[in-house]
Amino acid sequence: MEDVLVIGGGNAALCAAITAARAGARVLILECAPKDFRGGNSRHTRNIRCMHATPADVLTDTYPEDEYFEDLMRVTGGETNERLARLTIRASADVRTWMTSQGARFQPALSGTLQLSRTNAFFLGGGKALVNAYYRAAEKLGVRVVYDADVRKLEMQDGRFVAASYVQSGATHRIEARVLVAAAGGFESNLRWLREAWGPSADNFIVRGTPYNMGWVLRELIEGGARMIGDPTQCHAVAIDARSPKFDGGIVTRLDSVTLGIVVNKHGQRFYDEGEDLWPKRYAIWGRLVAQQPDQIAFSIIDAKAQGRFMPSVFPPIAADSIGELAIKLELDPNVVLRTVDEYNAAVRPGTFDHKQLDDCTTSGLQPPKSHWARMIDTPPFWGYPLRPGITFTYLGVKVNEHAQVLMQDGTPSPNVFAAGEIMAGNILGKGYLGGIGMTIGTTFGRIAGEGAARYVMA
Amino acid sequence: MSWLDPALGAEGARIMTICNACRYCEGYCAVFPAMEKRMEFGPSDLGYLANLCHNCGACLPACQYAPPHEFGVNVPQTLTKIRLQTYQLPATRSTALAIVALVVMFFSIVLVTVSPGVVFARHDGGKFFDVFPHNVMVLTFLAVAAYAFMRLWISLSRYRREMQDPPLTYKSVQRALRDAFSLVNLGGGGEGCIDENERPSQVRRIYHHFAFYGFLSCFAATVVAAFYDNALGRHAPYSIFSVPVVLGTLGGISLLIGSTGLLMLSRKRDAALTDPRQGPMDVVFIVMLLLTASTGLLLLVFRGTAAMGTLLALHLAIVFGLIFSMPFGKFVHGFYRLAALIRFATEEGD
Numbered sequence: 001m002e003d004v005l006v007i008g009g010g011n012a013a014l015c016a017a018i019t020a021a022r023a024g025a026r027v028l029i030l031e032c033a034p035k036d037f038r039g040g041n042s043r044h045t046r047n048i049r050c051m052h053a054t055p056a057d058v059l060t061d062t063y064p065e066d067e068y069f070e071d072l073m074r075v076t077g078g079e080t081n082e083r084l085a086r087l088t089i090r091a092s093a094d095v096r097t098w099m100t101s102q103g104a105r106f107q108p109a110l111s112g113t114l115q116l117s118r119t120n121a122f123f124l125g126g127g128k129a130l131v132n133a134y135y136r137a138a139e140k141l142g143v144r145v146v147y148d149a150d151v152r153k154l155e156m157q158d159g160r161f162v163a164a165s166y167v168q169s170g171a172t173h174r175i176e177a178r179v180l181v182a183a184a185g186g187f188e189s190n191l192r193w194l195r196e197a198w199g200p201s202a203d204n205f206i207v208r209g210t211p212y213n214m215g216w217v218l219r220e221l222i223e224g225g226a227r228m229i230g231d232p233t234q235c236h237a238v239a240i241d242a243r244s245p246k247f248d249g250g251i252v253t254r255l256d257s258v259t260l261g262i263v264v265n266k267h268g269q270r271f272y273d274e275g276e277d278l279w280p281k282r283y284a285i286w287g288r289l290v291a292q293q294p295d296q297i298a299f300s301i302i303d304a305k306a307q308g309r310f311m312p313s314v315f316p317p318i319a320a321d322s323i324g325e326l327a328i329k330l331e332l333d334p335n336v337v338l339r340t341v342d343e344y345n346a347a348v349r350p351g352t353f354d355h356k357q358l359d360d361c362t363t364s365g366l367q368p369p370k371s372h373w374a375r376m377i378d379t380p381p382f383w384g385y386p387l388r389p390g391i392t393f394t395y396l397g398v399k400v401n402e403h404a405q406v407l408m409q410d411g412t413p414s415p416n417v418f419a420a421g422e423i424m425a426g427n428i429l430g431k432g433y434l435g436g437i438g439m440t441i442g443t444t445f446g447r448i449a450g451e452g453a454a455r456y457v458m459a
Numbered sequence: 460m461s462w463l464d465p466a467l468g469a470e471g472a473r474i475m476t477i478c479n480a481c482r483y484c485e486g487y488c489a490v491f492p493a494m495e496k497r498m499e500f501g502p503s504d505l506g507y508l509a510n511l512c513h514n515c516g517a518c519l520p521a522c523q524y525a526p527p528h529e530f531g532v533n534v535p536q537t538l539t540k541i542r543l544q545t546y547q548l549p550a551t552r553s554t555a556l557a558i559v560a561l562v563v564m565f566f567s568i569v570l571v572t573v574s575p576g577v578v579f580a581r582h583d584g585g586k587f588f589d590v591f592p593h594n595v596m597v598l599t600f601l602a603v604a605a606y607a608f609m610r611l612w613i614s615l616s617r618y619r620r621e622m623q624d625p626p627l628t629y630k631s632v633q634r635a636l637r638d639a640f641s642l643v644n645l646g647g648g649g650e651g652c653i654d655e656n657e658r659p660s661q662v663r664r665i666y667h668h669f670a671f672y673g674f675l676s677c678f679a680a681t682v683v684a685a686f687y688d689n690a691l692g693r694h695a696p697y698s699i700f701s702v703p704v705v706l707g708t709l710g711g712i713s714l715l716i717g718s719t720g721l722l723m724l725s726r727k728r729d730a731a732l733t734d735p736r737q738g739p740m741d742v743v744f745i746v747m748l749l750l751t752a753s754t755g756l757l758l759l760v761f762r763g764t765a766a767m768g769t770l771l772a773l774h775l776a777i778v779f780g781l782i783f784s785m786p787f788g789k790f791v792h793g794f795y796r797l798a799a800l801i802r803f804a805t806e807e808g809d
């Protein structure tokens with residue numbers, strides 16, 4: 001029998017395993033991915049959102065607790081547990097010290113494209129480098145890791161965890177443990193489950209992250225009596241390049257050209273205000289917007305004036321010397337696209353273009369309007385990028401208390417089941433997204449779960 | 460025709476385009492900030508980036524797109540392959556053969572031109588010129604050094620032209636020298652190089668410092684001794700506490716430690732970080748340095764014995780071979796990297 005069984009191999013799982021092992025517990029990690037792809041969605045992350053009262057090491061200016069909480073309230077529309085949220089935010093203040101002592105390294109404050117050095121600490125080399133450092137720290141502490149361990153079944157008795165079974169190279173293994181830390185992520189890689197939630201349109205979604213978040217552990221916990229939290233039909237999705245791989249394309253699949261031009265659907269029609277707000281505040285809604293269009297596809301169209309003004313995409317633009325030619329290359333009706341562009345161009349009012357702020361370049365009498373950065377699309381070469389919804393994560397999770405214990409249907413905490421990371425992030429992030437908060441939640445609750453698990457084992 | 464193999468150039472551009480859309484590695488070294496200043500990656504960009512890369516390897520395990528991911532991004536290996544092409548050198552094997560031939564030839568000349576009675580005699584405290592006539596030594600070494608320098612100059616000028624490097628400025632050279640002498644870009648962003656088991660450590664950088672500063676110290680010892688001999692008229696042997704002997708001894712020991720360490724590390728290095736065609740070139744260079752240091756130290760220890768003549772011939776032959784091989788071998792990496800660092804400093808606005 002094991003002391004602490006951690007299911008999952010990303011940031012939250014490792015924080016829990018390291019904390020429990022440091023407290024003296026024997027820890028076993030079951031990671032569903034092979035070693036090369038370990039780390040869940042953490043391997044695609046880049047930073048962690050931290051509050052700080054004064055400028056500190058890699059963070060500029062200040063980011064007080066209340067501002068952090070207000071940011072969270074704004075994106076979630078109030079769908080957050082304030083007690084857990086504030087606990088997480090407060091823990092983020094000195095989390096970098098703990099992370100660094102486990103081998104994590106940070107990048108000095110940078111001038112980066114999203115100007116996030118005030119609120120977010122950037123991992124040197126990104127999330128995979130962080131995860132590698134954590135695996136080294138865990139192995140040094142004697143934590144054992146089994147890769148390719150696909151956990152399909154949890155045995156629960158009256159809210160207590162008894163054993164887990166995993167499949168590895170076709171063989172099933174059963175592991176008993178005194179405590180379970182469930183840190184196995186959401187279900188965004190499970191195409192069948194996605195289809196249950198969204199219908200056939202889900203077939204056109206692209207999964208930006210790991211292909212290993214199948215949601216089996218989440219489903220087993222819920223079937224074992226854990227209380228659900230978060231909308232089971234919602235996911236966080238952004239608009240990404242439609243040519244991306246089905247899974248694991250990560251950061252390079254994003255496309256930042258939307259605010260610089262117009263976006264049309266497969267019928268050649270515009271459908272939303274491309275210049276509603278600054279891109280960092282709007283990129284997260286475009287996944288849903290594209291998902292609502294026929295065949296879940298759209299096209300960003302820009303002209304020469306926009307080229308070089310956005311982060312380069314990994315896929316080359318589809319280029320043409322006229323709008324008609326571009327429409328044909330994008331397999332759109334050239335007459336409709338030409339009319340759309342002409343109507344848009346005719347509605348553009350003169351202004352002073354400034355992409356760094358909400359400028360006065362706008363349209364008049366156009367439906368939907370383009371509120372900012374509206375400039376005529378008239379200078380060849382014209383570029384087009386196809387867009388599809390790219391799922392980042394799902395919101396469905398299990399409800400937890402401030403000790404990271406999973407709450408059962410009757411509201412009582414399970415004595416030996418803890419949850420951390422994406423599998424419980426819905427407690428704090430019920431809706432929307434705040435860059436880097438996933439890592440804050442995972443690190444905070446991973447450590448709390450690890451402490452609780454060790455305490456239970458040592459008692 | 461470009462100096463760069465088209466398939467390799469296409470692969471380099473493909474990988475740099477992915478890196479440019481990701482940028483997670485920008486804290487590791489100069490390659491990534493330099494890459495971010497570009498949208499397209501032609502041969503002159505790739506050759507520059509390849510020589511800016513010090514092959515610390517930190518970005519490979521950190522890469523979410525590293526093989527077996529379908530994007531298959533391996534920056535250190537790809538840039539190593541491109542770097543090898545920028546050297547524009549004859550095959551490594553012929554370099555090795557040239558060195559061996561030179562060593563053998565020179566050793567024989569020494570043995571033939573001086574009578575065995577002189578070579579194997581016991582010399583009073585190391586009067587080298589009794590064995591090898593002063594003017595012959597000066598002329599031979601000046602000739603080979605001039606040849607090596609000229610070849611190196613031609614290669615470096617061609618490199619700077621191919622890469623379209625900007626003109627030198629005082630400030631950029633200053634910054635580049637600081638970066639080169641500290642090997643900041645071999646630091647993996649502070650944690651060190653990736654060697655065994657993807658664990659970062661500073662060991663490679665430390666050994667390289669031992670080798671590099673040891674080499675410089677030995678070079679300084681030679682220059683000072685030449686100055687003493689030709690300008691001041693103070694002839695060898697010099698006392699154990701004289702400037703040339705102190706510099707040579709410390710430099711020799713340092714070079715011995717550094718080259719031994721680098722040789723050991725190169726045997727253990729993860730194959731994913733290197734190009735197999737680069738390996739022999741590295742080994743030949745390190746072994747030549749190792750032999751230079753060890754024969755030099757042996758000569759110092761046994762300069763008062765009957766072995767002095769033989770050791771002197773051996774040491775001089777190896778140094779001759781080393782100097783001759785410089786423009787053909789791994790020695791050029793220092794100059795090409797310095798050129799890349801100067802360009803980086805210029806682009807950064809220094």
